[in-house]
Amino acid sequence: MHVLKAIKERRSIRSFKDKDIPQEYIKKIMEAAIWAPSAGNLQSRKFIIVKDSKLKYELTKAAYMQEFVMEAPIVIVACADLIKSASRYGERGRELYCLMDTAASIQNMLLEIHELGLGACWIGAFDEEYVKKLLKLPDSLRPIALIPVGYPDESPTPPPRVSIDDAFTII
Ligand SMILES: Cc1cc2nc3c(=O)[nH]c(=O)nc-3n(C[C@H](O)[C@H](O)[C@H](O)COP(=O)(O)O)c2cc1C
Known part of the structure; x- marks a missing residue:
């Protein structure tokens, strides 16, 4: 296993080739998502994979015209x-655990996407209400990320990280 290598090599990709993703790759990405940890193993998350060009354009609009969204062959909407989560954990489930359950799946997917030689970007800047209406999501689902996925058409330099000493206190 080379987990740390994959974690460090993965980059946000914002430019994609005009090339489809094989179905078996999509299946692996989905597997990575469902095997993430979750509070009480409730797995309080759902995903929609958008392939339709018109819907991808609407998602781009929802994301304030971050144009690379519609360039990707698929966009995963993580909800x-x-x-x-609230049914077992009340307010803490609704406000926190389900968001963390979903975020854990997102990071798993980003790592698997990287392993497959694909690229993606975690997009948090978008109009949630617009996406809910567009995809006819029930009130129980809160879209928290859009993830355009495709073959990378760039290889960005790693943005800097804070030092371990800045991030951690050992007591
Ligand atoms: C919660 C969250 C929201 C983000 N939203 C956006 C976004 O709306 N647009 C974008 O281009 N990148 C977005 N990013 C990607 C970050 O800019 C990126 O992860 C960061 O700059 C570090 O670069 P790296 O992913 O290549 O290591 C987001 C990342 C996270 C975790």
Whole structure:
């Protein structure tokens, strides 16, 4: 296993080749998502994979015209299942656990995407209400990220990180 290598090599990709992703790759990305940890193993998350060009354009609009969204062959919409988590954990489930359950899946997917030689970007800047209406999501689902995925058409330099000493306190 070379997990740390993959973690460090993965980059946000914002330019994609005009090339489809094989179905078996999409399946591996989905597997990575469902095997992430979750509070009480409730797996309070749902995903929608958008391939339709018109919908991808609408998602780009929702993301304030971050144009690379519509350039990707697929866009994964990651949603937190508020009700599932709240049904066991109340407010903490609704406000926190379901978001973390979904975020854990997102990071798993980003790493698998990288392993497959694909690229993606975690997009948090978008109009949630617009996406909910567009995809006819029930009130129980809160879209928390858009993830355009495709073959990278760039290889960005790694942005700097804070030092370990800045990030951690050992007591
Ligand atoms: C919660 C969250 C929201 C983000 N939203 C956006 C976004 O809307 N647009 C974008 O281009 N990148 C977005 N990013 C990607 C970050 O800019 C990127 O992860 C960061 O600059 C570090 O670069 P790296 O992913 O290549 O290591 C987001 C990342 C996270 C975790």
